[in-house]
Amino acid sequence: MAESKAAASLEMNAVNGGGVGFDPSMWRDFFVTYAPPLSQGVEERMRARAERLTGEVRRKMFGTGGEGGVTMRVAEAATLVDTLERLGLDGHFQREIGVVLGRLRYTEADFAGSEDDLHTVALRFRLLRQHGLSVSTDVFDKFRDGTDSFRSSLRNNPRGLLSLYNAAHMATPGEITLDDAVVFARCHLEAMSMKGELKSPLAEQVSRALDIPLPRFPRRLETMNYLAEYEQEDEHDRVLLELARLDFELARSLHLKELKALSLWWRELYESVKLSYARDRLVESYFWTCGVFHEEKYSRARIMFAKVFGLLSLMDDTYDVHATLEECYKLNEAIQRWDEGAVSILPKYLRMFYLQLLSNFDELEDSLEPHEKYRVSYAKNAFKISSEYYLREAKWSNNKYTPSFAEHLEVSVMSSGFPMLAPVVLMGVHDREGVATEEAFKWATSIPDVVTASGEVARFLNDIASHNVGKNDKDVMSSVECYMAEHGVGEEAALVAVAALAEHGWRTINRAFMEMGSGLLPAALLIVNLTRTLEVIYLGGRDGYTFGGDIKGLIISLFLDPVAVMRI
Template sequence: MSVKQEDAVKRPIANFPPSVWGDQFLVYDQQEDQSGVEKEVEELKEEVRKEILQALNLPTEHTNLLKLVDAVERLGVGYYFEPEIGQVLQHFYDAYGDKWTGGATSVWFRMMRQHGYFVSSDIFNNYKGKDGAFKKPSDDDVMGLLDLYEATYLRVPGEVILDDALAFARGRLDDISKDLSLTNSIVSKQIQEALTQPLHKRVPRIEALRYISFYQLKPSHNKPLLKLAKLGFNLLQSLHKKELSQICKWWKCFDVPTNLPYARNRLVESYFWSLSVYFEPQYSESRMFLAKVFAVATVLDDTYDAYGTLEELEIFTDAIKRWSITCLDILPKKIKLIYQMLLDVYGDMERILLKMGKAHHLNYVREAMTEYVRCYLKEAKWANDGYIPTAEEHKEVATTSGGYKFILIASFAAMGDVITDETFKWALTMPPLVRACCVIARVMDDIVTHEEEQERIHVASTIQCYMKEHGVTQQYAYALLNNKIEESWKEINHESLKCKDVEMPVIMRVINLARAMDVLYKDKDHFTHVDEELINHIKSLVLDAVVV
């Protein structure tokens, strides 16, 4: 097809909004010498480390130690103390098992489950009265109620006691948040934020910023820990700025707004998404690769959904399967550029993996991508034929075309020795842990995007499939699918506790991918229609330093 013919084809163009960022991240201003800050961070780390290890040997201090470790993690500096935190929680499990005898039971339960210890929820029977109902807490124990609420989000399927505890805690907190005497108070703000988004669904880097501002107002805060959190945040932010600048330069070479005007130009948002998956310094190469993968996957999505003809997409899918530079000759002009992008992204990662002696890991990532685009093509055929699949048919294809299985597998590249061939093989089989995360991604995306997508030729969404097959209203389908999201979170919790042969860093990639959806696709499509909320998140994470 000639360029003129290509331009003359009637296409389901979506007219996506342009990028809101311009070139502001292109240049990275090297910070002044950071050696003084790094030295102070090391001293503060040693101070906090000593405090943790000293308290470990004093059973009377175990409740305070639990709260300290929780604060360390919520303040975003847990990665400084991974061996110590592991030691503390293992000691707690060995010493107490399911029978925690200290205070802050809800915090203990949440922390143990977060770290893979399948402790029993029976301990919450102590919160009930003789009538079997949860006891109303005293008016001055609002934080205890908030802790109970947060703990319930670590529940697994069938855990009725925690379902009941959630309903009880949410109802009470809702009432308290409306109390006029608490309006605008710190406690009221905490409650409202928790009711909007529980801790378990929060992106860790955003939670660190939020918690720093709350923690410093606590009269009992640990001063060395607070200072470490602030200095550590700023140090890591300078690395994130540098990474974003590097990938912006790479992206600029392709001039997406000019060359692919039909596609979403979302490089900065893609970096934020990647940063949500892992923020720690040791994952720098992985994070930049994943940000590029997100950005190119967005262009792929728009090419299959809102640009390509069925014939073009069939040629493109075949070229991806063949994976050869010779395929460039057979592709239409715009699609040729995307293929070049893919070769470029994977070529860079191949060089990195070659140095690590793991170049073959890229084969697994390409296998996942090939499966992903095959599902895109299947959906393009459905859209072309005007076919509305059954909910089951749709689920099998859409769970993969949502991209999260491919993204998860791509996120493993260059993560280090924790990732083995077995890790990739496990993820490629779509095990229950991965499937639950993919369901959350697919359903949350469909709920907020389907109406806009149906204004053009587009494959039927999960919503349309449910409505047609079950003869239900749109609102009923929403309720059904929102419940599916909550059940999938329980499944993630359950599988993350069950999968003993899967390393915790791998499990955390799955959980953090689900958390990213709760920021980017909750209530609206923030990724496509970038608003103040997402702009503020991005600015606070990669532009604005914390005042120390």
């Protein structure tokens, strides 16, 4: 089997190399030498088949003009949008989905509130909010009893409960109704799971949601799982399923080519800078990248993002685990100057990294069209800002300083990387997508609520993980430790409080999504996708980026395991 061969090969790779304090990369040159399963001829025939099927789906499900949403009933329309999104096909039908959502927005399900209707009402609610469209929690009143609690009869409706649970995670701060919905649905879903009352594929979907609710689950991973689950549904559409499998495999073929090119780039970079203390995590960072944008049209954006992510990681580890405070000052000074002449102020071991940093940014600028080159200045400025905040943390660590929780948050949200990565996410997106506008870059670098809240989620999940797995000697105090010191509580209470703050961050993201203009939603969605992948990286208090073995199985499944597609 492909998985066992890949696993065996990886065991051979996971020897030698890597940095002091961090495990070596288990991938090494695996993706440099790996031979993708699709030949050029097969891929061309698959692509031609996918194009024919796309047209067939458009005619069959939306009508000739893509206006099928006008005649669909609410349940049918909501199910179609959900299916296309979970199968990863929504990018092919954006205009048609917009028509359907427009109808869903102004047409509520005409139900009396029976148990069977809960699924449709909750599904409509979640879809609208995920697309930045406001919808009131009043739609759930019909499912509550005279005591304002959810009706006990709903506990026997697992499909409806799962939809309610996922919908409730689109809550904004202070929405008590949705707090109640999460507790109610989770309680009964967990009970049914423990008793073995759920059948496949619902059992797998419930298990996944209890770990990470659907609105926070990376879309590419959901598609990977849902391809097999959709086939088990009695009313699945065979044409849609075939198209989804072809689309997944074609995108994966491109991902493997990108992984090879990036692995070669990283090997040359990592070996030339000789920062053996830094994490060797190219494959893990690319996994994260595919959680942000997986579609073929984002190839340039993925490559640019992955490269900057790698450079930022090298700088982060230099400040965090190796450099003296004096060296941190010098590194920051050089980065603020951003000029080759500044290399002389650096210690010798950092000079090659600095030159590579400048050289790679020049290459990124060269890969952009003339009217796009302004974007690099946004990324450079964000990189400089990150360096400033890394230096502030280095000073705290060197001086054994314990900041207040608020002071810690002010700095650590910025050092989380999200404020820096917000413009980098947009840097390689082509103009024709209508995503990376100059307005979007100005928005991203103004540190809006979506970016701030994403940084909070990143900081809190990272600190919970670092508290579980242990810290480096030079690490600054975490938000968990600052909370313990400021509030005089133990580890357990602090971990619960910080997890609650991460939850609040997600709710702030939800609110911001419904309040922002539609022109910025596509850019904001990429930031949210970056945040979704955090939930997997840090699931259960692990750190899948630092300790790559924790997500090895996911990477094998996403990039290497076979997908059942028709070979033309």
